[in-house]
Structures are given as structure tokens and as C-alpha cells.
Amino acid sequence: MFDFMMTPEQKALQQETREFVKTIPKQLLVDMDQDKVQYPRQYIEDLAARNLLGLRFPKEFGGRGLDWSTEIIALEEVGVLGTSLGCLFSLPSIIGEAINKFGTQSQKEKYLTKITSGELTVAEGLTEPRGGSDFFGSTTKATKEGDHYIIRGQKRFVVGAEGADLFLIYARTDETVPAHKGISAFLVERGPGVKADYIYGLMGTRGGGAGRLIFDDVKVPAENIVGEENGATAIFYQMMIPERMTSAAGALGMGRAALEVATRYSDRRKAFGQQIRKFEAVSFKVADSITKLDAARSLVYSAAQAVDQGAPSETARRMVSEAKKFATDSAWEIVNHAMQIMGGIGYTDVYPIEKLLRDIRLIMIWTGTNEIMDLIIQHEYYKELLGAKENVPRDVEHDAVNADAVEEKIYE
Amino acid sequence: MKRRLLEEEHRIFQTAVRSFLDKEAVPYFDQWEEERMVPREFWIKLGKQGYLCPQAAEQYGGIGADFIYNVIINEEFARVGLGLMGVGLHNDIIAPYLETYGSTEQKEHWLPKCISGESILAIAMTEPGAGSDLQAIKTTAFRDGDSYILNGQKTFISNGICSDLVLVACKTDPKAQPAYKGISLMLVERDTPGFTRGRKMDKMGMHSQDTAELFFEDCRVPAENLIGEEGKGFYYMMNSLPRERLVTAITSQVAAEEMLRETLEYTGIRKAFGRPLKDQQHIQFTLAELKSEIVLGRTFVDRVIEAYLAGEDMGTESSIAKWWVTEMANRVAYQCLQLHGGYGYMEEYPIARWYRDIRVTPIYAGSNEIMKTIIARTL
Structure with missing residues (x-):
């Protein structure tokens, strides 16, 4: 985050997070990238020990009661560690959101406090083999039987699946109504019938427990439903905020990390008798990268402010989607610039750029592809513009010379 | 449009190379990727087939083929995977130094083994x-x-x-x-x-x-x-590098074509929102853009191949082809992976490998920044 925008408390949090990030051993990153570590539980417990999990949630449930504008500072800092550790840091913030916003008092006491304390590790099962972007096509089913539900189905590409104790799962509870009125959200504890398989050969984002979840007639107590029965649509829309905000802010960290490595390299490395930063082909890539990083950070901050200030949910949704799309696209470009600046050595494991580049390719796909972001952004913007009634600005359409040529203004 | 570069006899050769690779390379390629090496026996098989240095004179064991056969070999090998580029390197980048600047004794001493696959070049x-x-x-x-x-x-x-x-x-x-x-x-x-x-x-x-x-x-x-x-080494290299750039453009072009082929298949099968992906406008337009870029690339690459075959100077054009095609292929890789969604990030889909492989093409064989320097010098 920009220094001049931070309060003293926010600066302190930034420093606190930086200190934590520096304690992560390089070996952990290497072992995760080689799938030798498939789920770094200790890392989550260490975060919890420093009270860094679930920063936004009330203190009574183990959080710090902070706002998004503050949490994104920590997210950016952790983001430099790459997608897996960034995501594992974000998951309590994401799943906690559902419990904090829609959960009952007893769910908060039973689960949220243990998530922030690191006793329960979490993952969210949304994508299914047959559909990722198409949430409402969910085929996982939950059938009510007395005081519990029986869940049956499969979730795929679930980051954290390998080691999580608790899953937030969406399942169809009523098939007689349209999908958006017939899906519910559940908190499912790991137990009989829950199977996690660490099966994916991933290009990057390794060691974060990304796997497949199979629910084979899993018995879940009825009180573990989050929000209303058949009410998951509201949760799904709310979850877009933490999913995308964490993704966007984490991307800032990754972009920043790559840019710093490449910028220092271009200052040290010489070719044709001078530092390569003296070549505009190099220095302009640095210029373009820092511009994109600052622009992305500004948008992420504005989106955080939109949520914190209580902007209408449509506006918040649009801003967060814009931030996710722009920050991830920009970070990807920055990492690619970094690799090009570094040349052949950047393609090897002597520098971390190749790992960042493999990691970062995922973030234009996860938590809703950037195409889905476009779908939401345009939808909300059309609604907002065409429905605007108050404080409408000058309509420049009427400034054209022949603006009153009504017979030329044909729309059908 | 029909590809004018290839005559009937070339297409027969192309089919032969492809069926050889389908049998001898495709089934093992994943294993080679894992082992991080192409086995020597494969090189020996290539030698037996006449796929190593086909341009070499008959007196050394070559067949004196013209460059179009090397083009076909490069294309077909790239189709299997860019990891096989070592063959093109051997045939088109290194052997020509020996053939062009080597003495008769040197050629007699080394070339036959380069042709048989006993000697691999770097x-x-x-x-x-x-x-x-x-x-x-x-x-x-x-x-x-x-x-x-x-x-x-x-x-x-x-x-x-x-x-x-x-x-x-x-x-x-x-x-x-x-x-x-x-x-x-x-x-x-x-x-x-x-x-x-x-x-x-x-x-x-x-x-x-x-x-x-x-x-x-x-x-x-x-x-x-x-x-x-x-x-005279620098001078020899400067003379030879246009051919290396052209080969890089050729293999990157093939990579782009392969990625699109895989993606067309995937988007035809995969459904979202109740319809195959390829019936949705954003997907269609993305595919249309990729196809357009790929056709433009192909047209230019074939033109440069033609110029090279005719003995024209193509120093500038090979640089243009190298930087533009490698960047185009990277754009194609990005979009094709995106159209695969989460699956594209899984190593079980070839697009994940293509994406990782293609990233080096704007860097090797002279970085694209160097290509632009070369082009700018002629302006």
C-alpha cells in the first residue's frame, strides 16, 4: 500500500505482516513448489499465533475488527510468497465472511473462533467437475433427513482441500425450483464420507493442498446450514467480495515481488558495456510495470473503500470485480515484463520469476475467471447508468452540432 | 486457403515424418518430459530415417535435400512438443557451420556421425x-x-x-x-x-x-x-543466425496452430451455461482473433521460407518473423489456456505444457529486443 495513504495503525500492521513474511523459510516455498509439502499446516498456525487470520472479524471471535482497506495491506504483503501461501492466508477471511455475515451466534462461537485461532483449517468447495464459472449448475445434492442432511457430490480444484478440517460447500437442496432458489451452503467437517485427493499436476500454485473433494453420503447436522435453507444465492453474491478482494490484493504482492527482482537485476546487469537499465527497452518495461502496479493498487484500495463505506452492493460488486480483473491482469503483465528483462536466466530456477510466472497464470482463472468479471462489471454498469435518477451529470450527447436531428437518431 | 509452399512430394514426406513420430515419439513424449531428456536411441532412429541433416551432401551420407524438408521436419517435431527442438538445432543451426565453413577433412571426419545420430551437436x-x-x-x-x-x-x-x-x-x-x-x-x-x-x-x-x-x-x-x-567466428554467426531465427519462427508458428487446434476441440466439447463454449460470443470472437493472428503469421512465415529457399537475403524478415510470431504464439497460449479454464492449469492438459514451453521463445535465439535492434538498423 502507498505509505502516504496509511494511518499509523495500518503502517504498524504492514510492518507486522512484513516481519511475519520474512520468517517463512525459503525451503518451505521450494518444498511446496516440488509438491514435497502438500499442505503447510504449520504456516496457518503461525499466522494464527500472530493473530493475523480473519483480521476483519469481531474481536470476540478472534479477529481484530479491521476493515477491508486495512486487510488488503496485509494481503499485499503475504502475496509476495506466491499464490499458494497467499490463498491459504485468504481462506479464513473468505470462509469466515460467510459465517460472520450469515452464520448463527453458535456457528460463530463454534467455528469462527476456531478458524481465527488456527484450530480449524478451512477450504471452500464451489467448482465442480462439470462447471466452474457456471455456479448455478451445481449438481452436488443435500437431502434432508430428520435433523441432518445427507450430502453427495464432488467438488474440484479446491485449494486447501488436502489439509482442511472444515469445508464451506454449496449443494442443491431443492430441485423442483430454479437453481438460484434451490441451493444451500453448508459447513461440513472432515469426517466419514469426506474424501480429499491431492491428484492434480498443477502448473504452479503447488503445495497449497489443491485437490478434489468427494462427498459420499456425508451426514451433516441441520444446524450447519449457513443462512437460510435454499438461500445460498445471497451468500454466493456476498462471497464474491472476499474471494475477489483477496485475489486482487494478493496479486499486488506478486507483481511487486517480480518487479523488485527485475528492477534490481537491471541495475546490476551489464550488456553492451552498460547497465541494461540504460536501455529504454528495459527501463520502459519497468516504467510500465510500476504504473500498472500503482493503478491496480489504487483500484483495489477504491474497491476496499467502496465496501467499507457501505456503497450499494451492486457498486461494491462491480468495483471488486474490476479490481480482481485489473490487478490480476496487471500482475501477470508485470511478471512477464520481469522475465523478459531478465532474459534466459529468468526462465531458470536461479531466480524466482519462473515460479511466480507459473503461479500467477492461475489468478486470471480462479475465484471467477476474468471473463466472468467482465460479465458482472458490464451487467452492474448498465443497470447503474441506465437507472440513474439523482445527481445526473451533463448529458454531452446534446452537445453535438446536429444533436436535435431526431430523424437521424434511429435505434431500431 | 491452400498452403502453396508444399508440393505433392513434400506432403508425402510430411505424412511419413508424422506417422514416424506418432509411433516413435508421441507415446513416449510425456516420459521424456519427466526424465528431462530425449534418449539417444531416438536420435539413432532419426538417423536411420534420414531426418538428421538431410541437407548434407551425399558423399557424407546426407541426401542433399533442400531446406523445405528441414522445414517439414521442424514443423512435425514441434507439433509433438517444443522440447524436441534439439533436433532442429542439430540440423539447421549447428551442422550448417560445419557444412559451410568446415574443410573437406573436417566434414569427412564429423558429418557422417551427425547424419547417423551417433554425434549430437550443440x-x-x-x-x-x-x-x-x-x-x-x-x-x-x-x-x-x-x-x-x-x-x-x-x-x-x-x-x-x-x-x-x-x-x-x-x-x-x-x-x-x-x-x-x-x-x-x-x-x-x-x-x-x-x-x-x-x-x-x-x-x-x-x-x-x-x-x-x-x-x-x-x-x-x-x-x-x-x-x-x-x-571470423562472429561473422559466421551473423551469417547463420537468420536461419536460426527463421526456424524459431517456424516452430513457434506450429505451436500456435497446435494450441488453437487443441482449444477448438476443447471448446467444442465443454459446456457452460447449458451450451458448448464455442457457441458463446466471447469465446467465438476470441477464437476468431486467434485464428486471424495465426493465419497472418503463417502467411508471413511461409513467405520468408520461400525467400530463403530462393536464396534471397531475409536477415530483416527473419527477425520480423521471429519477434512477431513468438509474441503472437504467447498471446495464443495465454488465451487458449484461459479458454480451458481451471483445466488448462492442470498438467494433464497439453495446453499447460505449451504455455510453459512457449514463454522462452521471445528470449532465446536472440531476444525479441535484439530482433528489434536488427530491424531498426535497416530503417
């Missing part, structure tokens, strides 16, 4: 301190009686582990002004004392292509291993 230009800036190399070779003493270090050498003969760019006159006039080319054989290989480098992609560091420490190389004349 070229060592890049050093830790000199990539794009080739003149800045520090490896030296000083004359000592009837040999040269070679000292220095090379890096990112493709075929670095499996090669039997390495063409090393070195300075026989490190004080020469301008520096490039002091550069010479020397063939160094496997097992020459003082020549050692470093670790196989761990790269983001091109896994079946073995890339290594090479070290020369008081390595005694017979004077007759000097290729051409002393001090």
Missing part, C-alpha cells in the same frame, strides 16, 4: 555475463603448438548434456578492436580433458530439452578443430 555462445551482447564473451582460446587451450564458461546450452560435439564461440584474440574480430569457432569433442558439464538446468518449460552449463578449464583442443578462419 552450440555454445551464451555465457553468464553475455547473452544478447555476444561480443562480450570471455571464453578464450590461445594457441599452443598444434592446439588451442580453451578456458571459460558457457550457459543455457541446449543439447548441453547429450551433445558429443560442441561448437564453442571463444576469443582467440581478446584484445581485438572491435571485439568481434577476435571471436573464433572451435569444435570440442565429448570427453576432451578439461571439458566438463555442469548441472542440467531446471527450467520452467522445454523439459525434454536438456539445457546445461559447460566449463572449459585448460581444455586442449587440436588446432584442426578450428572452424573456418581465426577471428
Whole structure:
């Protein structure tokens, strides 16, 4: 985050997070990238020990009661560690959101406090083999039987699946109504019938427990439903905020990390008798990268402010989607610039750029592809513009010379 | 549009190469990627088929084929995977130095084994301190009686582990002004004392292509291993590099075509929102854009191949093709992976490999920034 925008408390949090990030051993990153570590539980417990999990949630449930504008500072800092550790840091913030916003008092006491304390590790099962972007096509089913539900189905590409104790799962509870009125959200504890398989050969984002979840007639107590029965649509829309905000802010960290490595390299490395930063082909890539990083950070901050200030949910949704799309696209470009600046050595494991580049390719796909972001952004913007009634600005359409040529203004 | 470059006889050859690879390479390719090496037996099979240095004169065991056959070999091998680029490197980038600048004795001595696959070639230009800036190399070779003493270090050498003969760019006159006039080319054989290989480098992609560091420490190389004349190495390389750029453009073009083919298949099968992906406008338009870029690339690459076959100077055009096509192929890789969604990030889908492999093409064979320097110089 920009220094001049931070309060003293926010600066302190930034420093606190930086200190934590520096304690992560390089070996952990290497072992995760080689799938030798498939789920770094200790890392989550260490975060919890420093009270860094679930920063936004009330203190009574183990959080710090902070706002998004503050949490994104920590997210950016952790983001430099790459997608897996960034995501594992974000998951309590994401799943906690559902419990904090829609959960009952007893769910908060039973689960949220243990998530922030690191006793329960979490993952969210949304994508299914047959559909990722198409949430409402969910085929996982939950059938009510007395005081519990029986869940049956499969979730795929679930980051954290390998080691999580608790899953937030969406399942169809009523098939007689349209999908958006017939899906519910559940908190499912790991137990009989829950199977996690660490099966994916991933290009990057390794060691974060990304796997497949199979629910084979899993018995879940009825009180573990989050929000209303058949009410998951509201949760799904709310979850877009933490999913995308964490993704966007984490991307800032990754972009920043790559840019710093490449910028220092271009200052040290010489070719044709001078530092390569003296070549505009190099220095302009640095210029373009820092511009994109600052622009992305500004948008992420504005989106955080939109949520914190209580902007209408449509506006918040649009801003967060814009931030996710722009920050991830920009970070990807920055990492690619970094690799090009570094040349052949950047393609090897002597520098971390190749790992960042493999990691970062995922973030234009996860938590809703950037195409889905476009779908939401345009939808909300059309609604907002065409429905605007108050404080409408000058309509420049009427400034054209022949603006009153009504017979030329044909729309059908 | 029909591809005008290929005549009937070329298409027959193309079919033969493709069915050979379907049998001898495709089933093993994943294994080679995992082992980070193409086995030597494969090279021997290539030699038997006549796919190594087909351009070489018959007296050395070649078939004196024209470059169009090398184009087909490069294309078909790239189709299997860019990790097989070591073959094109052997055929089109290194062997021609020997053929063009080598003496009859040198050709008789080395070429037959290059053609049979017993000798695998590598070229060592890049050093830790000199990539794009080739003149800045520090490896030296000083004359000592009837040999040269070679000292220095090379890096990112493709075929670095499996090669039997390495063409090393070195300075026989490190004080020469301008520096490039002091550069010479020397063939160094496997097992020459003082020549050692470093670790196989761990790269983001091109896994079946073995890339290594090479070290020369008081390595005694017979004077007759000097290729051409002393001090002419830079000039030889500048003459040969357009062909390397063209080959890179050719293989990157094929990669782009393959990625689109895979993606068309996937988007035809995969459904979202109740319809196949390829029936949705955003997907259709993305595919249309990719197809357009690929066709433009193909048209230009074929034109440059044609010019090269006709013996025209294509120094600038090969640079244009190299940077534009490699960047285009990277755009194609990005979008094709995106259209695969989460699956594209899984190594079980070939697009994940293509994406990792293609990233190096704007860097190797002269970075794209160097291509632009070359183009700008002619303006």
C-alpha cells in the first residue's frame, strides 16, 4: 500500500505482516513448489499465533475488527510468497465472511473462533467437475433427513482441500425450483464420507493442498446450514467480495515481488558495456510495470473503500470485480515484463520469476475467471447508468452540432 | 486457403515424418518430459530415417535435400512438443557451420556421425555475463603448438548434456578492436580433458530439452578443430543466425496452430451455461482473433521460407518473423489456456505444457529486443 495513504495503525500492521513474511523459510516455498509439502499446516498456525487470520472479524471471535482497506495491506504483503501461501492466508477471511455475515451466534462461537485461532483449517468447495464459472449448475445434492442432511457430490480444484478440517460447500437442496432458489451452503467437517485427493499436476500454485473433494453420503447436522435453507444465492453474491478482494490484493504482492527482482537485476546487469537499465527497452518495461502496479493498487484500495463505506452492493460488486480483473491482469503483465528483462536466466530456477510466472497464470482463472468479471462489471454498469435518477451529470450527447436531428437518431 | 509452399512430394514426406513420430515419439513424449531428456536411441532412429541433416551432401551420407524438408521436419517435431527442438538445432543451426565453413577433412571426419545420430551437436555462445551482447564473451582460446587451450564458461546450452560435439564461440584474440574480430569457432569433442558439464538446468518449460552449463578449464583442443578462419567466428554467426531465427519462427508458428487446434476441440466439447463454449460470443470472437493472428503469421512465415529457399537475403524478415510470431504464439497460449479454464492449469492438459514451453521463445535465439535492434538498423 502507498505509505502516504496509511494511518499509523495500518503502517504498524504492514510492518507486522512484513516481519511475519520474512520468517517463512525459503525451503518451505521450494518444498511446496516440488509438491514435497502438500499442505503447510504449520504456516496457518503461525499466522494464527500472530493473530493475523480473519483480521476483519469481531474481536470476540478472534479477529481484530479491521476493515477491508486495512486487510488488503496485509494481503499485499503475504502475496509476495506466491499464490499458494497467499490463498491459504485468504481462506479464513473468505470462509469466515460467510459465517460472520450469515452464520448463527453458535456457528460463530463454534467455528469462527476456531478458524481465527488456527484450530480449524478451512477450504471452500464451489467448482465442480462439470462447471466452474457456471455456479448455478451445481449438481452436488443435500437431502434432508430428520435433523441432518445427507450430502453427495464432488467438488474440484479446491485449494486447501488436502489439509482442511472444515469445508464451506454449496449443494442443491431443492430441485423442483430454479437453481438460484434451490441451493444451500453448508459447513461440513472432515469426517466419514469426506474424501480429499491431492491428484492434480498443477502448473504452479503447488503445495497449497489443491485437490478434489468427494462427498459420499456425508451426514451433516441441520444446524450447519449457513443462512437460510435454499438461500445460498445471497451468500454466493456476498462471497464474491472476499474471494475477489483477496485475489486482487494478493496479486499486488506478486507483481511487486517480480518487479523488485527485475528492477534490481537491471541495475546490476551489464550488456553492451552498460547497465541494461540504460536501455529504454528495459527501463520502459519497468516504467510500465510500476504504473500498472500503482493503478491496480489504487483500484483495489477504491474497491476496499467502496465496501467499507457501505456503497450499494451492486457498486461494491462491480468495483471488486474490476479490481480482481485489473490487478490480476496487471500482475501477470508485470511478471512477464520481469522475465523478459531478465532474459534466459529468468526462465531458470536461479531466480524466482519462473515460479511466480507459473503461479500467477492461475489468478486470471480462479475465484471467477476474468471473463466472468467482465460479465458482472458490464451487467452492474448498465443497470447503474441506465437507472440513474439523482445527481445526473451533463448529458454531452446534446452537445453535438446536429444533436436535435431526431430523424437521424434511429435505434431500431 | 491452400498452403502453396508444399508440393505433392513434400506432403508425402510430411505424412511419413508424422506417422514416424506418432509411433516413435508421441507415446513416449510425456516420459521424456519427466526424465528431462530425449534418449539417444531416438536420435539413432532419426538417423536411420534420414531426418538428421538431410541437407548434407551425399558423399557424407546426407541426401542433399533442400531446406523445405528441414522445414517439414521442424514443423512435425514441434507439433509433438517444443522440447524436441534439439533436433532442429542439430540440423539447421549447428551442422550448417560445419557444412559451410568446415574443410573437406573436417566434414569427412564429423558429418557422417551427425547424419547417423551417433554425434549430437550443440552450440555454445551464451555465457553468464553475455547473452544478447555476444561480443562480450570471455571464453578464450590461445594457441599452443598444434592446439588451442580453451578456458571459460558457457550457459543455457541446449543439447548441453547429450551433445558429443560442441561448437564453442571463444576469443582467440581478446584484445581485438572491435571485439568481434577476435571471436573464433572451435569444435570440442565429448570427453576432451578439461571439458566438463555442469548441472542440467531446471527450467520452467522445454523439459525434454536438456539445457546445461559447460566449463572449459585448460581444455586442449587440436588446432584442426578450428572452424573456418581465426577471428571470423562472429561473422559466421551473423551469417547463420537468420536461419536460426527463421526456424524459431517456424516452430513457434506450429505451436500456435497446435494450441488453437487443441482449444477448438476443447471448446467444442465443454459446456457452460447449458451450451458448448464455442457457441458463446466471447469465446467465438476470441477464437476468431486467434485464428486471424495465426493465419497472418503463417502467411508471413511461409513467405520468408520461400525467400530463403530462393536464396534471397531475409536477415530483416527473419527477425520480423521471429519477434512477431513468438509474441503472437504467447498471446495464443495465454488465451487458449484461459479458454480451458481451471483445466488448462492442470498438467494433464497439453495446453499447460505449451504455455510453459512457449514463454522462452521471445528470449532465446536472440531476444525479441535484439530482433528489434536488427530491424531498426535497416530503417
